[in-house]
Amino acid sequence: MKFGIQINEGPYQHQASDTAYQFTKAALENGHKVYRVFFYHDAVNNATRLAVPPQDDRNITKNWQALAKEYNLDMVVCIAAAQRRGLLDENEAKRQGKDASNIAEGFRISGLGQLIEAGIQSDRLVVFGD
Numbered sequence: 001m002k003f004g005i006q007i008n009e010g011p012y013q014h015q016a017s018d019t020a021y022q023f024t025k026a027a028l029e030n031g032h033k034v035y036r037v038f039f040y041h042d043a044v045n046n047a048t049r050l051a052v053p054p055q056d057d058r059n060i061t062k063n064w065q066a067l068a069k070e071y072n073l074d075m076v077v078c079i080a081a082a083q084r085r086g087l088l089d090e091n092e093a094k095r096q097g098k099d100a101s102n103i104a105e106g107f108r109i110s111g112l113g114q115l116i117e118a119g120i121q122s123d124r125l126v127v128f129g130d
Helices: 016-029 041-047 060-071 079-084 090-095 113-121
Strands: 002-007 033-039 075-078 107-110 124-128
Touching: 002 016, 002 113, 016 033, 016 041, 016 060, 016 124, 033 041, 033 060, 033 113, 041 060, 041 075, 041 079, 075 079, 075 113, 079 090, 079 107
Parallel strands: 002 033, 002 124, 033 075, 075 107
Antiparallel strands: none
């Protein structure tokens, strides 16, 4: 089965990011495909390279990065939600006149069309969070 994954909640204020990560990891380990992981609303905060969780806490950004690297996952961050929350890649930072980018390696910024495509190309679109 081929899954599209949509995450709507931030990494540390809700369980949705952890659950989505565990689901995605289990699906891949069991031979399923993941077409795309789409981070929407507060879930875009999964993609910041500036978060520094305590040493005894999980680092969700690094977890996603490792999974993406191992399975060549396409991890897309909604551009509108990212801009509202101050998350920019290098191109968007330049375009908006900002002096820095803060998106973590392995994530990319794009539009809602990527979510629609994931829904079309996948057998199931699984949504985590409100």
